[in-house]
Amino acid sequence: MFKWIMPVLLVVACLFAVYLLANDLPERPESEDAGLAEGQELLKITATSAGYKFDQAEYHVKAGTNYKIKFSNKLGVHGAAIQAANLDLTQDNPEVDYTFPESDKGKTIEIHCSIMCGQGHSTMKSTIVVE
Numbered sequence: 001m002f003k004w005i006m007p008v009l010l011v012v013a014c015l016f017a018v019y020l021l022a023n024d025l026p027e028r029p030e031s032e033d034a035g036l037a038e039g040q041e042l043l044k045i046t047a048t049s050a051g052y053k054f055d056q057a058e059y060h061v062k063a064g065t066n067y068k069i070k071f072s073n074k075l076g077v078h079g080a081a082i083q084a085a086n087l088d089l090t091q092d093n094p095e096v097d098y099t100f101p102e103s104d105k106g107k108t109i110e111i112h113c114s115i116m117c118g119q120g121h122s123t124m125k126s127t128i129v130v131e
Helices: 005-023
Strands: 041-048 058-061 066-075 080-082 087-089 095-099 108-112 125-130
Parallel strands (some): 041 066
Antiparallel strands (some): 066 095, 080 108
């Protein structure tokens, strides 16, 4: 008697699924390089509580080149302080434009976590090598 109910419900469910897939897709993420000015390069620093470390042990930059320095956390609450450049990057201030001066050529600049993040905080360090 009610054999038509199941096929109708199946068709309605399929149409609803197609509607959701077509209309609620997220936007394609923009390239991180898209917002850079002419001649500017990106220096991305990522911190994580897994092992209390930065994503790279050494970051290499060129003296005299303008950089957009972007900071992000993968896990935990961290900051990145670059003392020689007087920069402190946090979740509230995640990016800054900075040019490493020619006088820093050949120097190694230390980066350390600027927010007390746990037991491994004191060992959370990395370096920037200015070439």
